[in-house]
Amino acid sequence: MKALDWLGRVMLLVLSGFATLSLIGAIAQVADTAADRALSPSPPTVERTGREALSPLEMPPPEQARDPAIGENMAVAPGSQPHADEAVARWLQALVYAVMALAGFVAAGVIVLLRITATLSRIAER
Known part of the structure; x- marks a missing residue:
């Protein structure tokens, strides 16, 4: 395999891991916010x-x-209410994690598309 293929695979692995961890962080923040609301109902x-x-x-x-x-x-x-600011901050943090996850998945998708086009161009050269 070429070095460029290995670089693409490593980048895909890193971006997929980054996006997955960001998505898990967003879900954890939402669950934490919902749990706090359930524990202290106003x-x-x-x-x-x-x-x-x-x-x-x-x-x-x-x-x-x-x-x-x-x-x-x-x-x-x-x-x-002092808890309102904390709740807004937690929701914003969850949104940031979700946007980072979306950006990671889009970047991984772009890398996959670039690899597909490279493979198709090699096939077309034959």
Whole structure:
């Protein structure tokens, strides 16, 4: 075999391994994110607006209720959730792994196509 054939085979093996490991990493990140959500379920939130939508126990303090920046028909938003940023970061990491896997599979496919065309050109020369 020629050195170029061996180089093509090694590149195909490396790219396929890289793509497979990236795909496994994406699946692991998605599974980890889903497991965290299952372990710490948050109660469903219903978006309500207006003062009449709030029960007497949920009424905002008078200083917040009369704040002109909030507005008459707007409910006071709770503080941001620190877990939301972590969940978004995990999903983005899973997406990066998935894109890397797709790029690896496409590159391996290009190498296979180049090898097929090289083989077909050798056959055509005969």
